[in-house]
Amino acid sequence: MIGRRSRTPLPPGKYRMGGKHFKNDKAFIKTAVGDVQRLEKYCGLNAESALFDWGCGAGRLAVGVREHLGRIRDYHGVDIQPELIEWAQENLSGPGFRFTYLNVSNERYNPDGSRERDLSVDPGSVDVFYAYSVFSHMNDEDTAGYLTLIREALSPHGKAFVTCFVEEDVAGWEENPEGYGPLDWKGRLHCTRFAREHFEQHVNAAHLAVDRFEYGQETDGQSLYVLRCR
Ligand SMILES: C[S@@+](CC[C@H](N)C(=O)[O-])C[C@H]1O[C@@H](n2cnc3c(N)ncnc32)[C@H](O)[C@@H]1O
Known part of the structure; x- marks a missing residue:
């Protein structure tokens, strides 16, 4: 059963996920439960849903699902x-909860992975697609490509809850913009920022529509988009 095993702590510094944002277990769980509640409210998540957590890290959202639902x-x-997925499989998998490692490329997290984009999901099978702080570390071409794959993954009434850095009147896509946000961005794709219009052009091109937009309230000042099929 999920959560019943004695959990092995993730070795500090050996994995990359969330930086300094989760100061302790309580804060980690609180953010996860809060997100599950927002998925219920904005995307219709319920006990019958198929929820896809893209870039799940060590399974923060799974912990929130377990706590709340x-x-x-x-x-x-x-x-x-792989080390995050191995940890999640060992500590969080069980009936209703599964984790998959994908060896695809991201210049920050897996530069040697395959250039062929893949979500490992059946078309039309996802009711709620969650991507928290994933487009905030992604190049522009992959962003456009993955939005198309998200559209293909969603069921006709499915919704996608995604966060990213967007601003008005900035370059279409920029890596580690100087003087922007609360951190001193270092290394490939630490922060990727879009012009709002540019990101929404990708959304439109993927045959998705914006259902909800909330500016700047997410981690480090990211914005929230809820997307639906059109
Ligand atoms: C900042 S972390 C966010 C983790 C998690 N979503 C959360 O909010 O706790 C970004 C995660 O996205 C993953 N990631 C980046 N590109 C990805 C891709 N193309 N497919 C799947 N995961 C990806 C990274 O490995 C990393 O775990």
Whole structure:
């Protein structure tokens, strides 16, 4: 059963996820439960849903699902960092909860991975697609390509909850913009920022529509988009 095993702590510094944002277990769980509540409210998440957690890291959202809903029909977390997925499989998988490692490329997290984009999901099978702080570390071409794959993954009434850095009147896509946000960005794709219009052009091109937009309230000043099929 999920959560019943004695959990092995992740070795500090050996994995990359969330930086300094989760100061302790309580804060980690609180953010996860809060996100599950927003998925209920904005995307219709319920016990019968298929929830896809893209870039799940060590499974923060799965912890929130367990705390708040017990279990749902299908939680599926995928990530490109094998040690995080191994940890999640060992500590969080169980009935209704599964994790998959994908060896695809991201210049920050898995530069040697395959250039062929993949979500490892059946078309039209996802009720709620969650991507928290994933487009905030992604190049422009992959962003456009993955939005198309998200559209293909969603069921006709499915919704996608995604966060990213967007601003008005800035370059279409920029890596580690100087003087922007609360951190001193270092290394490939530490912060990727879009012009709002540019990001929404990708959304439109993927045959998605903006259902909700909330500016600047997410981690480090990211904005929230809820997307639906059109
Ligand atoms: C900043 S972390 C966010 C983790 C998690 N979503 C959360 O909010 O706790 C970004 C995660 O996205 C993953 N990632 C980046 N590109 C990805 C891709 N193409 N497919 C799957 N995961 C990806 C990284 O490995 C990393 O774990």
